[in-house]
Amino acid sequence: MSADVTGVVVRLKLSLLRNGLRQSGGRRAAYAASAVLVLLFAALQLLGLILLRGNAHADTVVVLLVSVLALGWAVMPLFFPGGDETLDPTRLVMLPLRPRPLVRALLAASLVGIGPLFTLCLLTGSVISVARGGMAYVVGVIGVVLALLVCVALARAVAAANIRLLTSRRGRDLAVLSGLVIAVGAQVVNFGAQRLGSSGLGQLDPAADVLRWVPPASAIGAVESVSEGSYGVGVLQLALSTAALAVLIAVWSRHLTRLMTSPDGSTLQAVTEAAVRERTSTGLARLLPAGRTGTVMERSLRYVWRDPKTKAAWVTSLAIGLIVPLFNALQGTGSIYFACFAAGMLGIQMYNQFGQDTSAFWMVAMTISSPRDAYVELRGRALALLLITLPYAALVTVLTTALLGDWPKLPEVLGLSFALLGAMLATGAWTSARFPYSIPQDGYKNVAPGQTGLAWISIFGGMIAAALLCAPVIAVTIWLNVSEDGEAWSWLLLPVGSAYGATITWLGLRLAAPRTAARLPEILTAVSKG
Amino acid sequence: MTSAVSVRGLWKRFGQQVAVAGIDLELPAGKFIGLVGPNGAGKTTTLSMVTGLLRPDQGAVEVVGHDVWRDPVEVKARIGVLPEGLRLFERLTGRELLAYTGRLRGLPGAEVDKRATQLLDVLDLAGAQHKLVVDYSTGMRKKIGLAAALLHNPEVLFLDEPFEGVDPVSAQTIRGVLERYTASGATVVFSSHVMELVESLCDWVAVMAAGRIRAHGPLAEVRGQAASLQQAFLELVGANGRDAGSDLDWLGGGAR
Numbered sequence: 001m002s003a004d005v006t007g008v009v010v011r012l013k014l015s016l017l018r019n020g021l022r023q024s025g026g027r028r029a030a031y032a033a034s035a036v037l038v039l040l041f042a043a044l045q046l047l048g049l050i051l052l053r054g055n056a057h058a059d060t061v062v063v064l065l066v067s068v069l070a071l072g073w074a075v076m077p078l079f080f081p082g083g084d085e086t087l088d089p090t091r092l093v094m095l096p097l098r099p100r101p102l103v104r105a106l107l108a109a110s111l112v113g114i115g116p117l118f119t120l121c122l123l124t125g126s127v128i129s130v131a132r133g134g135m136a137y138v139v140g141v142i143g144v145v146l147a148l149l150v151c152v153a154l155a156r157a158v159a160a161a162n163i164r165l166l167t168s169r170r171g172r173d174l175a176v177l178s179g180l181v182i183a184v185g186a187q188v189v190n191f192g193a194q195r196l197g198s199s200g201l202g203q204l205d206p207a208a209d210v211l212r213w214v215p216p217a218s219a220i221g222a223v224e225s226v227s228e229g230s231y232g233v234g235v236l237q238l239a240l241s242t243a244a245l246a247v248l249i250a251v252w253s254r255h256l257t258r259l260m261t262s263p264d265g266s267t268l269q270a271v272t273e274a275a276v277r278e279r280t281s282t283g284l285a286r287l288l289p290a291g292r293t294g295t296v297m298e299r300s301l302r303y304v305w306r307d308p309k310t311k312a313a314w315v316t317s318l319a320i321g322l323i324v325p326l327f328n329a330l331q332g333t334g335s336i337y338f339a340c341f342a343a344g345m346l347g348i349q350m351y352n353q354f355g356q357d358t359s360a361f362w363m364v365a366m367t368i369s370s371p372r373d374a375y376v377e378l379r380g381r382a383l384a385l386l387l388i389t390l391p392y393a394a395l396v397t398v399l400t401t402a403l404l405g406d407w408p409k410l411p412e413v414l415g416l417s418f419a420l421l422g423a424m425l426a427t428g429a430w431t432s433a434r435f436p437y438s439i440p441q442d443g444y445k446n447v448a449p450g451q452t453g454l455a456w457i458s459i460f461g462g463m464i465a466a467a468l469l470c471a472p473v474i475a476v477t478i479w480l481n482v483s484e485d486g487e488a489w490s491w492l493l494l495p496v497g498s499a500y501g502a503t504i505t506w507l508g509l510r511l512a513a514p515r516t517a518a519r520l521p522e523i524l525t526a527v528s529k530g
Numbered sequence: 531m532t533s534a535v536s537v538r539g540l541w542k543r544f545g546q547q548v549a550v551a552g553i554d555l556e557l558p559a560g561k562f563i564g565l566v567g568p569n570g571a572g573k574t575t576t577l578s579m580v581t582g583l584l585r586p587d588q589g590a591v592e593v594v595g596h597d598v599w600r601d602p603v604e605v606k607a608r609i610g611v612l613p614e615g616l617r618l619f620e621r622l623t624g625r626e627l628l629a630y631t632g633r634l635r636g637l638p639g640a641e642v643d644k645r646a647t648q649l650l651d652v653l654d655l656a657g658a659q660h661k662l663v664v665d666y667s668t669g670m671r672k673k674i675g676l677a678a679a680l681l682h683n684p685e686v687l688f689l690d691e692p693f694e695g696v697d698p699v700s701a702q703t704i705r706g707v708l709e710r711y712t713a714s715g716a717t718v719v720f721s722s723h724v725m726e727l728v729e730s731l732c733d734w735v736a737v738m739a740a741g742r743i744r745a746h747g748p749l750a751e752v753r754g755q756a757a758s759l760q761q762a763f764l765e766l767v768g769a770n771g772r773d774a775g776s777d778l779d780w781l782g783g784g785a786r
Contacts, residue, residue: 295633299619306621306662359616362583363678366611367634369602521585528616 005097009105013112021450030453038114042121049125059224060208062126066147066217069122073151074158076115092260099257103249106256110152123147126220132227139226139234143219146241150216153248160255213237215244292373296380301387303356309439310356314349314388321345322396329403336409342396343417346389347424347466351459353381353432354516355439359528365520375513378429382505385425393417412477412490415497419473422501423466426508431458433515438529448529469504473497533592534559534686534717535580540589542575549575551741553589557719557734559686562712564728565721566763567738573721574614576738577690580719581611594685607635610679612672614690614721620664624655624674627663631678642681649677654703669700676704680711687711689720693727705731725760735759739767 021028049065052058092102110116127140212221222237288294303310321342328334354361368374397417401410435458438448447455477493480486516523535557542550550572557563567573578584580591582598582605590597596604619627625646632642650656653673658666663674672692679687687708693701708731712718722728728735729749736746744766745752749759756762 290639292634292636295630299622299630302626303619303621357619360619362611362613362616363619363631364634365583366581366606367631367636369606521583524583524616 005101006105006108009109010112013109017112030456031450033453035114038118039121042118046121046125046128049122049129052129057205058129059212059221060205062130062224063208063212063217063221065122066126066220067211067214069119070147070151070154070216073119073155076155099253103253103256106156107149107152107249110156111148116148116152119148119151120144123220127223130220130224130227135231136223136227139238140223142238143223143241146238146245147216147219150219150241150245150248153245153252154216157248157252157255160252160259213240215241292376293380293383296377297384297387300381300384304384304388307356317345317349318392321392322399325396325400326403329400334400334404336400336404336406336413337416339393339397339400339413340417340420343389343393343421344424344463344466346385346392347421347428348459348463349385349389350382350425350428351431351462352435352437352439352455353378353428354436354523355432355527357527358439359524361524361527365524368517368520371514371517374433374516375509378432378509378512378516382425382429382509386421389421390418393421408487408490412480412493412497415493415495416470416473416477417497418494418501419470419497419504420466420501422503422505422508423469424463425501425505426469426511427462427466429505429508429512430515431462433512433519433523434458435461436523436526438527440529451526451529454526473500532559533557534561534563534594535719536592537576537580538590540576540579540591541587542572542579542584543587548741550579550586553741553743555736555743555746557717557736559594559717560712560715561717561734562708562732563717563719564732564735565719565738566723566725566728566735566759567721568723568767571723571738572741573723573738574690575741577688577719577721578613581609581613581688582606583611583613607682608685610682610684610687612675612679612687612689612692614694618663618671618675618678621662623660623662624650624666624670624677625659627674628677628681632681635682637682645681646677649680652703652707653677654700667697668695669697672696673700673704676707680707684716686717686719689718691722692720693722693724725758725763729753729759737763737766 021031049062052061055061123144127137127144131137131140211217212224218237219241222234222241225231225234225237288297304314305311321344324341324345325334325338328338329336354364357364364377368377394414394417397410397414401407401413435454437451437454437458440448473493473496476496477490480490480493533556535555537553537555537557540550540553541548553576565573565576575584579586579589580593580598582602585599590599592598593605594608596608598605619630622630628646628649629639629642632646633639637645647656650659653676655670655673655677658670663671666674672695676689676692679689689708692704692708696704708718708720720731733749734747735749735752737744737752745762753759753762756765
């Protein structure tokens with residue numbers, strides 16, 4: 001019976017993957033591209049690890065790598081709990097499945113995919129990098145399997161433990177924190193890397209000494225121990241990983257049972273939240289311009305506050321936009337030009353405007369009958385964004401300048417920021433019309449399955465285009481900085497940058513509007529997948 | 531007789547699947563028109579194409595004499611739509627949603643607020659007007675959707691499954707509003723797979739199955755000699771006399 005369930009679930013995952021790809025050629029290409037990229041990265045890593053063989057610090061690197069990998073698996077479901085909806089146990093609630101076969105089946109299905117394959121490559125590389133002697137390779141095979149299972153079980157256990165929280169509306173609002181975690185995490189990694197750069201790999205040895213006892217790194221640590229002849233230590237390390245796997249599966253199984261036998265958390269919060277909302281109305285509306293512009297701005301701003309997805313995206317952008325320049329300035333490694341980060345991060349919010357509407361975009365589509373309507377719609381959205389972004393970018397720039405004490409540079413950095421913001425708004429408006437994609441409201445993904453490629457093209461293509469569009473202003477900045485009496489004229493960059501930003505935004509909106517008006521049904525189809 | 535909607539040679543394919551296979555249809559103005567058919571007949575696809583929310587592969591659609599794709603300015607101002615399976619701006623309250631929709635449609639703010647108040651009253655939503663739409667029940671959502679579709683007083687109203695999942699009380703309210711609306715000379719086109727409902731509401735029907743129109747005309751004409759529309763429909767789509775009894779002999783009480 002249980003073998004049946006396992007087979008069925010694995011096949012389910014494969015067919016869902018296949019069906020997701022079947023829907024469009026673009027999606028297939030995007031998936032293939034990302035797969036190739038991941039595999040290429042995995043292969044490079046494998047190669048790197050093999051080259052590391054014999055290096056004095058190979059064991060340290062390997063143990064740390066596996067630990068980081070495991071951490072990644074643990075954190076992943078917090079940010080993308082819907083990342084694997086085929087494994088969403090709440091969809092199986094109605095089926096008469098016992099926890100034990102279900103856990104086995106879900107675990108097996110979890111092993112299908114690019115992520116596990118990547119992990120497998122990395123683990124294999126790690127073993128090759130440290131194993132010496134036949135016995136070590138035998139232990140290596142066990143270690144790889146064990147470590148992979150621990151990683152996958154860890155992710156599933158964390159996901160199951162969090163799913164109740166994450167399916168409730170309140171819980172979703174908490175996800176706002178995830179942006180902060182990523183931002184702060186990136187800074188910690190950045191800081192760590194700089195320390196490492198200054199004092200070498202040896203500094204990591206004490207950390208590795210601890211981690212080689214922590215599963216799943218201990219499973220790979222065992223390979224190294226066996227290579228050095230410490231069989232007892234190796235067995236102990238393997239046993240630790242096995243025990244961890246057992247505990248994780250037990251925890252997962254318990255959460256799974258509870259999850260599938262208790263009511264959905266999403267329905268419990270509805271009433272209380274509704275009561276809270278009543279207060280947050282109007283007031284603002286009176287300050288906004290009349291007509292479509294004000295109407296669109298008001299709705300956009302309300303969504304920044306009320307829609308958890310939009311709110312999370314905004315908080316992430318606001319946090320990263322503040323943290324990166326400020327932290328770098330505090331560490332003394334900062335450049336005043338990092339202040340442009342705030343404008344860049346917030347400009348991202350202009351991207352995929354219609355995807356943020358979800359399929360409710362039809363309400364907008366029904367009221368756009370000409371490029372003029374589309375222009376006013378897009379302009380309203382850009383204005384709503386500017387209402388928050390302009391003061392914020394200015395504030396971040398001033399704070400960064402204050403920390404670095406480089407006041408003469410303030411005007412030119414502000415000018416650059418505004419030019420960048422304008423370019424982001426312009427490219428954002430255009431990609432919104434040209435490359436719209438769905439943002440699923442249920443679950444935790446920010447991109448509908450199969451549209452990941454589209455989202456990356458939209459965001460990264462747009463960002464590169466925005467950077468290129470800023471080139472003239474950047475060129476002037478550089479020229480003023482290298483030329484002899486340029487300093488005296490650098491204040492000019494503030495009016496020039498602002499004017500440039502405003503002009504390019506206007507041009508972008510002008511270009512995007514006819515495209516939007518002509519592609520309404522196509523945009524609606526693209527944003528209705530979630 | 532003038533047509534409210536005129537459809538010629540309308541086709542839509544999704545990959546291998548033909549959703550709508552060449553529809554020609556003239557819908558008379560001032561009638562309560564039902565588009566009936568089983569699930570998957572192509573009703574939603576047809577209504578989406580007629581209202582400009584989905585681009586047809588082929589064919590032309592005119593609403594009150596204006597081409598939907600060539601003349602959207604004229605068409606969009608004259609139609610109201612309540613689609614099925616698409617969201618609303620659910621993080622707005624009911625009242626905010628109406629205010630937003632009305633203003634997007636270019637109506638003066640004071641007029642929008644006046645009409646919204648009346649619609650909320652008539653549709654029994656006044657008590658929930660400050661609740662977020664996301665917290666509404668299915669019936670309430672359909673009603674607020676209907677209110678949003680009626681706000682600009684369209685000439686033709688397209689409703690996709692307006693009674694699906696709606697409780698009897700809300701259904702009666704919706705019915706009352708629609709009957710009053712058509713009595714004034716406006717046209718309602720709505721889709722449903724519930725024959726009894728269509729029979730009791732409509733004076734003109736079009737029967738759809740497998741992407742084609744099987745019959746259309748005044749209700750009495752389509753019903754013909756059959757006892758009910760349901761019966762006539764089953765004969766039209768050829769589903770009558772299919773006896774599943776012998777295949778499911780294991781089903782039911784007694785032996786397992």
